[in-house]
């Protein structure tokens with residue numbers, strides 16, 4: 017055999033290619049190796065195997081310092097067994113590894129962590145930044161579930177929908193329906209009503225994390241009172257009590273109270 021030329025002399029096991037070459041047709045590409053045996057992962061020690069298979073364990077870190085990891089993070093694999101710390105809870109006092117941050121936050125707050133690939137897609141489309149996700153899941157302890165057209169988000173007391181509509185990337189924020197009861201509590205009546213026709217991730221977060229029904233009621237009452245104060249300033253002529261005219265002053269007070277109670281009634285009917 018003469019001098020070997022690169023790429024030409026190759027030991028042949030399959031002659032189909034050769035046949036095609038002889039016929040002037042291009043041979044099929046060489047078969048890909050099925051698996052690269054040299055790339056196999058180091059097997060976990062029994063200690064680590066026990067930690068990794070424990071579903072309650074969600075996070076890993078090194079007891080000697082360094083960042084906090086989602087248990088799936090490849091960087092956590094480099095922590096030696098003797099330094100390996102693990103946690104069921106999210107430990108916010110340890111700085112988060114940026115590589116696994118979003119996954120760690122979703123593992124913390126999602127009711128459907130198995131939907132993680134969908135979350136990644138939604139967050140990109142909805143423009144949620146890791147910083148915003150941290151505030152949402154870690155600081156505000158917000159819970160979520162994902163569907164193809166948006167997120168259901170549970171805030172302090174209420175549930176919300178941040179969803180795409182109009183067949184575009186435009187998002188709207190929906191708020192759960194409720195009926196107020198005279199004792200100041202509510203019953204949730206199912207379904208959602210429109211809260212904002214155009215919402216960004218930031219807007220939704222601010223609206224949801226800031227909302228409690230008590231604050232909402234207080235804000236509504238304050239607004240009613242302010243509007244009412246404006247009306248009192250513009251009392252009709254007949255009510256301008258003259259000096260020393262006690263009955264006029266009493267009438268004014270009575271009128272003020274009557275209006276105030278009317279407003280309260282109106283408010284609680286809402």
Ligand SMILES: [Zn+2]
Pocket residue numbers: 084085086089090091092113114115116117
């Ligand atoms: Zn990590």
